Amino acid sequence: MANWLVPVDGDAISLKPIDWIISHRDEWKTLPTIHLLNVQPPLTGDVGRFVNAEQIRDFHREEGLKALAEAKGRLEAAGIVPRLHVSVGSSAEIIIAYAKDIGSEMILLGTRGHTGIGGTLLGSVASRVVAHAPVPVLLIR
16 A cells, blocks of 8 residues: 655644645545654753653653644544654654655645745755655645
C-alpha cells in the first residue's frame, strides 16, 4: 500500500493538506496510508541537568501528539485512520528522513502561497523539503 507523509506543526497552514485529502478521497480507488509527522524542536540549554532523558522524551511526545490532534481528528471523522509520528530535530531534515524511512510516495505540505522574498522567508522548511526530498512534494495553499 502507498504511503503519504503529511508534516503537521499544529497551525492552520499545516492542516491544509488534511482538508485536501478529505475533499479528494473519493478520487482514489485505494487511499494511501496517511502518516502524520510532528517535529519537535530540541530543548536547549541546561535542561538535561534538571530533567532526565525519559521526561524529555515524554514531553516531546506529549507536545507532538497535541500538535497532531486536530489533523488526526479531522481524518478520523472522515473515516481515515492516520499513523502518528513524533520526532525531534530540524524539521526539514526529519521530514526528508521520514519520507525515506516509511517509503513515502509523496510529501504533502501546507503553504501560505507567498512568493518572492516573503515566500522564501516564510517557507524555509518547505523550500528545503522541496529541494532535497527523495519523492514528489505537493504544496497545498
